[in-house]
Amino acid sequence: MSNLVDQLLPKQNLFEQVCDIDQLRLGFKAVKKNRGAPGIDGVTVEAYTNDLEKELEVLSQELSSWSYKPKPVRRVEIPKPGKGAGTRLLGIPCVRDRVLQATLKNLMEPILDPKFSDSSYGFRSGRNQKQAVEAVKRYVTSGKDTVVDIDLEKFFDRIGHDRLIHRLSAWITDRRILRLIGTILRSGVMSKGLVSLNKEGSVQGGPLSPLLSNVVLDELDKELEKRGLSHCRFADDAQIFVSSQKAGERVMASLTKFIEKKLKLVVNRKKSRVAKSSEVKFLGMTIVKKTMAISKESMNRAMQKVKELTPRGTCLPIEKAVEKINQWYIGWSNYYNMTQYPMQLQKIEAHIRRRLRARFVFQQKRREHLFNKMVRQGVKRKTAIKSAYNNDGVWARSASPGMHRAFPNSYFIDRLGLKVVSGTKLPHWSAKTRVVRLG
DSSP: OHHHHHHHSOOOOHHHHHHOHHHHHHHHHHHHHHOOOOOTTOOOHHHHHHTHHHHHHHHHHHHHHTOOOOOOEEEEEEEOSSTTOOEEEEEEOOHHHHHHHHHHHHHHHHHHGGGSOTTBOTTOTTOOHHHHHHHHHHHHHTTOOEEEEEEBTTTGGGOOHHHHHHHHHTTOOOHHHHHHHHHHHTSOEEETTEEEOOSSOOOBTBTTHHHHHHHHHHHHHHHHHHTTOEEEEETTEEEEEESSHHHHHHHHHHHHHHHHHTSOOOBOTTTOEEEEGGGOOBTTEEEETTEEEEOHHHHHHHHHHHHHHSOSSOOSOHHHHHHHHHHHHHHHHHHHTTOSOHHHHHHHHHHHHHHHHHHHHHHOOSHHHHHHHHHHTTOOHHHHHHHHSSSOOHHHHTTSHHHHHHSOHHIIIIITOOOOOSOOOOOOOOTTSOOOOOO
16 A cells, blocks of 8 residues: 555655655764864854754755755865875865755665766765775786876866766756755865855865766776776775786876766876786785785875874873774774785884884983882893893893893783784783883
């Protein structure tokens, strides 16, 4: 009976669904889950929540009457990972505009996502970075170990509005939705108190931008499939896999022409290249001798992060420092533990422990204090003397035999709760050993 009623009742068009308060409420839930900073109006997610039903009703009425006008996004700059990598420009829409964008995403994604390529992994439900890296490994191990690594210069800033709307029109039949998206794309950007209109680009930072980016780059995916090329794309990171350097250079030349002439985007020739898989990173990983490894750049950034989390001159208790380290390392290692070289994780964990020992050494202002601490921890006097009374600096003494015996690896795990994921077997730290507070 219910199925018959559903068939008889007129179905809402997509635009009417966007105006529906229940749909807007779902959009707000997505915005609240992601949190985020306020836009140019200074309204936070918490403040918007206080009068939610009224805010949603006003938004619905503005949409229905076509009096809705999105506010310019607030421009912010965040540093890109890596030394000297520059900054990435982000745009933060106001909460009310984010609610609308999230609602549009919720309603459009089930229509658009099934049409996207199977080789696209970024910003898609049920797909993630690990799956993308696994796909890369399959291509390389099959013999296609030469990579055409294409970098798109300022991709989000160069998305053509007309081309995007035209591409969407093939899948979204409600032209009012296309008009609404066009209004969002042209909302403008505020930076240092000045508003500039954007004739192209989709500001990175809004809930709708990732979906729109996939719409744009799906055209590239379809072209690669048409040519029978094996490829993998995550957002604007695209790699094509071929069997030889000569074939890779040929593909690079033809694809650069396609991207710049047809898609009206720009290939960054300084960062794009053709190379063996072991020389190219993808999502922080690289394929070395047909096995996955954490890239050199990712390892260097992790070592730098450990240094930032373990400063020497701080009064923060060591237990609190370990909590912060664990919070970062659990998330980091959850992704990078796909490496097939466990020694890489062991290197990071060893660096964490040594930084903690170095902090302990640094806090002992006099050599005799360091000597006494070692002795109290059960270290033989002769070993403690050699470790404390020498001409070595803080970093060298942190790796001395006395420090390792006073505070073995297992001390940080059993006593302080430092997380380990590398699978290294460590001796149990004896609770009978006198505990010395590290900070």
